[in-house]
Amino acid sequence: MNIVVGSFNKAKVKAVHRVFPNANIKSADVDSHVDAQPKSDSETMQGAINRAKASKEIADNGYGIGLEGGIMQIGSQVFLCNWGALATPDEQLYIASGARIPLPVEITRPILNGQELGEIMKEWTKINDIRHHQGAIGIFTDSFVSREDMFTHVTTLLAGQESYHRNSK
Template identity: 45%
Template sequence: MKIIIGSNNPAKAAAVKNAFHYQQTEFLSLDIPSGVSEQPFSDEETIKGAINRAVGALETGNGDIGIGLEGGVQETSHGLLLCNWGALASKNMEPIIAGGARFILPVEIAERLRAGEELGPVMDDYAKKENVRKNEGAVGIFTNGLINRSEMFAHIMNLLAGQFHYQKASK
């Protein structure tokens, strides 16, 4: 099986590889555009970005499965939540989607995002680190390392892989 990952982000690629580690699988990471804002600002926009990456990966990479993983934020009455969505595309089926962990972002981070900044650079500035998005992610910073970005996306990938295998087995 050939799985095309719609991102070159190492945290996302690790999550995909982990979900399919038990199979004879070839992985290819491609930089597939999300087709949404650099900072998705709703579940709907984040889902759309994940689906766009998954479908684009499948088509561009000529694989069996395309995977799209997208992080975003969702405004709520409790504050601005970090949200994460994934999509799995395969020939002859509608994309499968799954969502992951959510938590309230600190007020100073939320204010900067509402003002138009993107979470990745804001987190680099806040944590005084480089490439937080390619390493522990905001989730790693705000959980004091108990959960990192790859682990957060691993949960989504397990939901996607499980649904995919269920659908294949039930046909």
């Protein structure tokens, strides 16, 4: 199985390796065609879909996976969210969303004013490559859940959907 992950982000790539340990996995820098900081479920989901489709075009008769992190708001509360998409060689598309946790107001204010969560977390924690490792989810869950864990969950949901549809034919 050939898979192209639409990102060089280490947490995302490791998540795909965890779910597909026997696959030939490559990374590619593909554009999400959404804002650098997606601010809704629909925008975050669309970014994942765009990455999956672009990645599939690079894959040699393989699969494309797009994973996107973003935020979404319910009332005045801003939540961390993540979405994934899997594009198959036979033009099927599977999507899934994962964990959500509320973000502290001192983090949400700068996001709503246009800053990216990754940059805010870098300034706040003084960890330069936080988005490649624990991410905001790791900080705000006291390392109980890492960014890799969060994307592994979504990738597992994608793999399960694809397997179900493949085996139910």
